[in-house]
Amino acid sequence: MNFFQILSEIEKTDPEVFERFDSRRRVFKHMTGFGKKMTAAALPLAMGSIFNKAYGQTTSAPSIPDVLNFALKLEYLEAYFYNIGLQGDGTIGNNTTSAAQTSLRGKMSAQNVAALLKIRTDENNHVNFLTDALKKAGATPITAPMVSQFDFTGGKGNGNGPFADVFSNPATFLAVAQSLEDTGVRAYKGGAPYLASNDDILTAALNIHSVEARHAARLRAMRRAGAMSTAPATVAAGTDPTTSPKSWISGQDGGGASPAQTAAIYGAGNAPAYTPAGITFPAEDNVTQGGVNLQSTLASLNFPASAFSEAFDEPLPVPTVLTIASTFTVTGSTFFA
Amino acid sequence: MSNIIKPGEDEVGFTKPLYAPIKRRSFFMYAGATAGITALALAGCNDDSDNTSMPNMVDVGSSSLGVLNYAYALEQLEAGFYTSLREGTYYKGLASGTAEKQILDDLYYHEVIHREFFKAALGTNAIKALEPDFSAIDFNSRASVLGAAKTFEDLGVAAYNGAGRYIATDATGLQYLVIAGKIVSVEARHASLIRDLVLEGSFVDSDVVTIGTNGLEISKTPTEVVAAANQYLKEGSKLNVSNLV
Incomplete structure (x- = not known):
């Protein structure tokens, strides 16, 4: 040899x-x-x-199927979350309703339940859409994960983590929902450059990305207005972004809905070596875009400092997103490995 | 630097000036120096269309810079709208601390920042300051203002999503794609909230998202977008996007 x-x-x-x-x-x-x-x-x-x-895959830029499967994993995470909380046994296409789900719904206004069911529908449809898109691209979609791979309490399988009452307390449910949607928004943004070589797939991914952002904004309104609010959009944000956030991310939002667990969702990402030149993953409080510090350059506008970070969301790279998402898988799961 | 507008010249107007000149070079130093400069050299001036079939229109240009100018045009429209509404009795009557005051203030800040960002990023390649025509909007009416805000925000989201494909896939183009992504999700957050203000629970309704089928935003081509946007632009400021292909 x-x-x-x-x-x-x-x-x-x-x-x-x-x-x-x-x-x-x-x-x-x-x-x-x-x-x-x-x-x-x-x-x-x-x-x-x-x-x-x-x-090896860990050191080279992800292919289009890699990114679509990565997105599919996140969509499974979101869809199972809404399914378990609101309707179904977790899996895609199951629509039974349990006593626990009826109980959780009963602690929210009809308007909020209706909104959550719309979000649930979107996430389940995203799973189906991405599965089909991968097949049409001649690639193999990941197999649907077992519901038992996930622990949405953040307990890594013991069902008693920091979000122990996630499926019985609407405030906790909405907090986790916001965290998942904000993560999704950053993840699609980070994945987009690797889809750019295929116009139709790129457009489809962008069209999911903005829907996730619409969801995130709604969930944030529901959090600041309270689960029983019948018109969340009419309630102003308070001074504490962890409990009463704006519909957009202001600074790092104080670390998000549950800072000990969610701060990374609003923090900086670790750029993999394969990241295209000039693309960075700053924290959400970033005010420098395209090399220009907008806050100082536009100081004469006399806008609040927070506006300069709010005006731009930031991307996260695939590995950072996987680490964040693994908060909700059980110990030993390789789903987000 | 000679075209910097002096402070006080246009306090609340559409073309709110940058009082401090932006260091344009630093943008492109960051954005992949040589690729950016090459693109600039090739792009030329887009201000005046000599397309005889669309006289007196503003040609946004093609490829990455065309998309940036297209975005700049739409941000000018949005920023102009949120600037103008501040003069109407509806906004002026909003009490401090109310949701609608907070929301319309933030949207004004965000959209002006977007506009000024593109102006700085494009530098000498930027299209001119557009003259809006908001005569169809009654700034004294809540319904008219929020209805128009909904139109502009939804249109912005659909436009960014539909234009991503026209950005080049070179290093500079990928950076622009990410920057467009950073903006469009904020526009989508705006759209979601404004829609719910107009009609509770409409944040992903079927006029903007294919909610019954695959849950995707209904993106629009540049041609579809300018058909709507040009209704809010005066003669001489209407957009020609025929080179975004």
Whole structure:
């Protein structure tokens, strides 16, 4: 076996092979130890590890199917959440109603229940849409996850996490709902650049993205007005954004609905190495757009400081979103791994 | 820098000036220096259309810069609307601390910031300041103002979503795509809330979202959008988007 000849063969079909290695110094570390330490028997294994690092999914930009499946995972998370809380056994297409669901609904105004059912419908339809889109693209959609993979209390499977009363207390339910929708908005924004090569798929993703934002705004209104409000839009935001948020994100919203668990949703993302040049993932209180600090440049407008962060939502990269979403999976689940 | 409008010249008007000149170069230094500069050099001036079939219209141009100018035009319209409504008796009658006062103030801030952002980002490639025609809106009427706000916000969301595909896929284009994404979700938040103010529970109704089928926003092509937007623009300021293809 001649390692360098293999690389040379790869180079014929992938001229960037050396660049791929070059951009990943860990690989070179592997290679320097090669002659000294590796026995012939260990060689195939070591090479497998090198190529995984160069070509593995964790270090290369996601493909269109990767991004669509990533989005599909988030849509499953959202759809199951509304299904379990409001109607159905969690899975897509099940519409039975349990006593617990009737009880939760009874603690909210009819207007709010109707709004939540609309959101539930959208999220279930997003699951179906993305599943179909992946199939039409010739890719394989992920298998529907088991409901038991999720623990929406944030307890990682013990059902008694920080959101222990998520399906019996409307305030907790709305807090988690807002967190999921705000995460979704940032996630689609972060995924969009990887869909840009396909106009129709990009447009479809943008058309989901804005619907998630519409949901988030409604949920935020419901939170500031209270679950029993019959007209949440008519209630002004209070001074504490964690309990009485505006419909848009102001600064980092004090860490969101439950700061100990939700602060990362409004924080900065860790840009993966494959991120296209110039795209960054600042926290939601960012006021610099396109390299221009708008707050200082437009200081003469005398607008409130918060307006400059509110006017722009921020993206999050895929790995950061997966970490956030894994708050709601059970220990050992690889769904958001 | 000679075209900076002096303070006081247009206090509440449509073209609220930037009193401090924005460092345009820093935008493109950030936004992938060479690609940005190349795009600028190729784009030329978009202010005057010499398309004989659409005389006296404002051509937004093509590709990434065309989309930016298209967005700038729509943000001018929105910012102008929220600026004008502040002179009407409906807004002036809103008590401090009420939801509608808070919402209309925020929307005014956000849309003016969007407009000024695009103006700075586009620099010399920006289309001119457009002259709006809001004669169809009664700024003394809550229903008229909120109805128009709903129209503008929904139109903005549909427009951004429909224009993403015309942005180039080079490094600069991808940065613009993300920036457009940062704005459109805020517009969607606006639209959701304004719609619920106009009619409780209408935040994802079937005129804007395919709620019965796949739950997608109903995006609009630039041609569809300007058919609506041009009703609010004076002769000489109406938009031509024929090069966004």
